[in-house]
Amino acid sequence: MFSLLNKRIESTQNALVKHWKKLVTTRKERDQTKEFVVEGFHLVEEALKQPDSVIQLLVREDIEIPAHWTTPIIELTAAVAKEISETEQTQGVFAYCRQPQYEEADQHQWKKVLLIDAVQDPGNIGTMIRTADAAGLDAVILGKGCADPFNPKTVRSAQGSHFHIPVVREELTVWIDRLKTHQVPIIGTGLQQAVSLNELEAQPSFALLVGNEGSGVNGELLAQADHVVKIPLYGQAESLNVAVATGILLYTLRQP
């Protein structure tokens, strides 16, 4: 069953274990090394669909793994698996991954994108990445003030979409300029001088710009949008969750 194993780690003091634990717990380690760790069978399977992303699989010694996991595997003792796990009831399988990088030439081809300004909740960011994937977008761009897309909570909420759709961190002004040169309309979200969702039509290409949970999109960014749209509130709620609002808008903008 472990014929593919080429290594076994027994000590929580092992340097690699310390690195993985830091990848799980600190943004600094993820940012510096451009690596991350995913946990559980579903996410490992999704990671393996992008083999270039996976550095190694990490498997607790008592876990039976599928025959198609042919990537180099490191066997872990229960203590080591527990050390790097983020969940209380771990499945004992992990993928140690590189954060995907994208060529600038490819980025110029992206014509349906989600621009996220300062969304702080990791779960919201993950759900938005998953939703953008479902809606068939080309990429998700995270501007200043966003939660780390490789935070374990974000990765869990995105359910594997990190391995399906490019997720890039960059200044949104750079992206707005670039998209405008390619005639991609920038659709901002806000309450002032906004057209209603009910007036919004599907578009062959678009950049949807959504913002912070409390304060919405930064005013200077919003001023660069070609259109501003708002979702009508028929009841007494003051606003929608930003991931829900993103889903409603993406499925309205997306052409069937």
Next chain:
Amino acid sequence: MFSLLNKRIESTQNALVKHWKKLVTTRKERDQTKEFVVEGFHLVEEALKQPDSVIQLLVREDIEIPAHWTTPIIELTAAVAKEISETEQTQGVFAYCRQPQYEEADQHQWKKVLLIDAVQDPGNIGTMIRTADAAGLDAVILGKGCADPFNPKTVRSAQGSHFHIPVVREELTVWIDRLKTHQVPIIGTGLQQAVSLNELEAQPSFALLVGNEGSGVNGELLAQADHVVKIPLYGQAESLNVAVATGILLYTLRQP
């Protein structure tokens, strides 16, 4: 500043403090007493819009409160406030509330409702209540297997919508029968024999039936739906978050 105070509690061993703590931490206490506690200025303000819901306000002794908080107030020491708080950085204000109850005669008037089957995550339930409120629905009905709508996480995610829209727990089969006698179409969500979101039209009345994060709507319930709808997945995501899917469907079904 505390002229309205009629009581002060200094001991974490006080019987009321023990009761509030149990309301915050255990479903059993909430279910048995039909009470709950909300925390923070925003939720207290929303609670006060439904004065019948509020039994007492609880305010830490150093907190300055708005003049319009004229409901009976109990002053708490910092230790007591910390004891009943669910958050690390508490604002020190709470409302001790009754769970709203609704007359059956009123329930027969509800013609735009969200039926939720076995959604387990408290945050999802809260976000769905908030979304149903925003979409102007008449009520949210939670069937078997759902997270407690009065769980503090659910209440936080709903951002006060518990005080805007009725939230009722009851067998969904009872509701489906009742809605059918009132000619309200039941729109289920599922993958088999389903029409696409793109074919879905706004309806003057409807009951949207959504289900568990992993397994969707229970098959026996879904068989009672008049129509089954699915949201197309254009990318590689296998599904949408249930609260996002609910938002997309409610804003499609809801007539402008």
